[in-house]
Amino acid sequence: xxxxxxxxxxxxxxxxxxxxxxxxxxxxxxxxxxxxxxxxxxxxxxxxxxxxxxxxxxxxxxxxxxxxxxxxxxxxxxxxxxxxxxxxxxxxxxxxxxxxxxxxxxxxxxxxxxxxxxxxxxxxxxxxxxxxxxxxxxxxxxxxxxxxxxxxxxxxxxxxxxxxxxxxxxxxxxxxxxxxxxxxxxxxxxxxx
Amino acid sequence: xxxxxxxxxxxxxxxxxxxxxxxxxxxxxxxxxxxxxxxxxxxxxxxxxxxxxxxxxxxxxxxxxxxxxxxxxxxxxxxxxxxxxxxxxxxxxxxxxxxxxxxxxxxxxxxxxxxxxxxxxxxxxxxxxxxxxxxxxxxxxxxxxxxxxxxxxxxxxxxxxxxxxxxxxxxxxxxxxxxxxxxxxxxxxxxxxxxxxxxxxxxxxxxxxxxxxxxxxxxxxxxxxxxxxxxxxxxxxxxxxxxxxxxxxxxxxxxxxxxxxxxxxxxxxxxxxxxxxxxxxxxxxxxxxxxx
Numbered sequence: 446x447x448x449x450x451x452x453x454x455x456x457x458x459x460x461x462x463x464x465x466x467x468x469x470x471x472x473x474x475x476x477x478x479x480x481x482x483x484x485x486x487x488x489x490x491x492x493x494x495x496x497x498x499x500x501x502x503x504x505x506x507x508x509x510x511x512x513x514x515x516x517x518x519x520x521x522x523x524x525x526x527x528x529x530x531x532x533x534x535x536x537x538x539x540x541x542x543x544x545x546x547x548x549x550x551x552x553x554x555x556x557x558x559x560x561x562x563x564x565x566x567x568x569x570x571x572x573x574x575x576x577x578x579x580x581x582x583x584x585x586x587x588x589x590x591x592x593x594x595x596x597x598x599x600x601x602x603x604x605x606x607x608x609x610x611x612x613x614x615x616x617x618x619x620x621x622x623x624x625x626x627x628x629x630x631x632x633x634x635x636x637x638x
Numbered sequence: 639x640x641x642x643x644x645x646x647x648x649x650x651x652x653x654x655x656x657x658x659x660x661x662x663x664x665x666x667x668x669x670x671x672x673x674x675x676x677x678x679x680x681x682x683x684x685x686x687x688x689x690x691x692x693x694x695x696x697x698x699x700x701x702x703x704x705x706x707x708x709x710x711x712x713x714x715x716x717x718x719x720x721x722x723x724x725x726x727x728x729x730x731x732x733x734x735x736x737x738x739x740x741x742x743x744x745x746x747x748x749x750x751x752x753x754x755x756x757x758x759x760x761x762x763x764x765x766x767x768x769x770x771x772x773x774x775x776x777x778x779x780x781x782x783x784x785x786x787x788x789x790x791x792x793x794x795x796x797x798x799x800x801x802x803x804x805x806x807x808x809x810x811x812x813x814x815x816x817x818x819x820x821x822x823x824x825x826x827x828x829x830x831x832x833x834x835x836x837x838x839x840x841x842x843x844x845x846x847x848x849x850x851x852x853x854x855x856x857x858x859x860x861x862x863x864x865x866x867x868x869x870x871x872x873x874x875x876x877x878x879x880x881x882x883x884x885x886x887x888x889x890x891x892x893x894x895x896x897x898x899x900x901x902x903x904x905x906x907x908x909x910x911x912x913x914x915x916x917x918x919x920x921x922x923x924x925x926x927x928x929x930x
Contacts, residue, residue: 484827484828484830484844484847485828485833485840485844487843488839488840488843516833516837516840518789518828518830518831518833518844519684519687519688520789520793520828520831521789521793521794522789522793522826522828524793524794525793525794525795525802532794534794538687538688541688542688542689542690542691545689552837554836554837555833555836555837557836558685558832558835558836559684559685559688559689559832559836562683562685562832563682563685563686563689563693565680566679566680566682566685566686566697570679570680571648571679571680572648572649572680572683574652574653578835581835581836590838591835594873597914598653601912602655602912603652603653603655603912604652604653605651605652609648609651611677611678611679612677613677613679616679616700616744616745617679619743619744619745620693620696620697620700620743620744621693623692623696623742623743624690624692624693624695624696624743625690625692625693627692627739627743628690628691628692628693631692
């Protein structure tokens, strides 16, 4: 397959992505400043610059499979320094959201951590530290991770023994339900454009 | 007297308790009234926006809407809470359509009239540095500090409350208290955020780079304005040292703890004895009069 054919095939995906992220990937001239300043670059499978190049070439599916989009710490250094004003961090974030919706998860433990975190928020309206750590350890199978911090935290009175709960539970439920509604609507619109 | 809605988020009553206590003590001393947002919820932190941007906006907008109903701007110590709340404020002001969506998500009115401000910004704006100097009870003379701002107070530019590459709000306040602010390379580097909890092989490496830079700078301590940065630099300092075979003993302080100390507030009252890296010895030196 030629590069041209590849690009034609991927053009649709690129358009969908641009509609969702509002990031003009084509403006990127591949200078690599994003990757030079990225504090997570050394741990990534491909550099942020390469993620942008894949998007430019219409190879969005390749970008969706990368670990890089999951390892991005959304510190925004790349976007702040980009000489072409391309919001690379937001592009990575949008790719990650799309990947998750498609069930492509490049970094499973990171995904599980955020799932447990948001489950807490959904359930209580706030984060419950003990539940977060226990939930993370159970879902990732890393049962003893950070358990050494438990006792010091308790003795310093720096964690709640029981979760603090938002009283307006109905409002929290509404936010989660409505937010999902709008996200799905937006995704559908972008795909059917 | 200035009055703000106070948004403690999920951490200032727990893992970041020193930040909450020191902020409230300092504000009381300086005559800034704090009204806690009733029944506030989590801002979504670093998780919500990675899953669904509308969820992040909705969670933060609800808190902002409650503050707006009370007619108050919001003072926010946690850098992540600040960043997400500010994003919600800017989003409702972006367009009537966006505002309608956000208001529908939260089932409340939020016009963006109530503004999100980081506590660093609130203090930097309201303090006259000359007046502050006159209020100092325990000068921090001789205390060598590196100021650490991390990501969320300095980036992205439309949300940041200080410069992206060389922020100075904390520097100015601490210098007015008599501290010596040292130059260093990691002022706005990322601490690894939640990667330390979800992917330690990556996150602790990032934290270690900050600690190493702080050590090389020759500073006595690091000042921060973020509970996530504090958790990584303080709680995980031993873990980082072990993983990379380094030897650290660097006390990390919220800038409000150092401000409170200089203003004569009892360090234990601010929770300074609840750090992981022992933080009291250095403070007590100044509580007893500082270096002569």
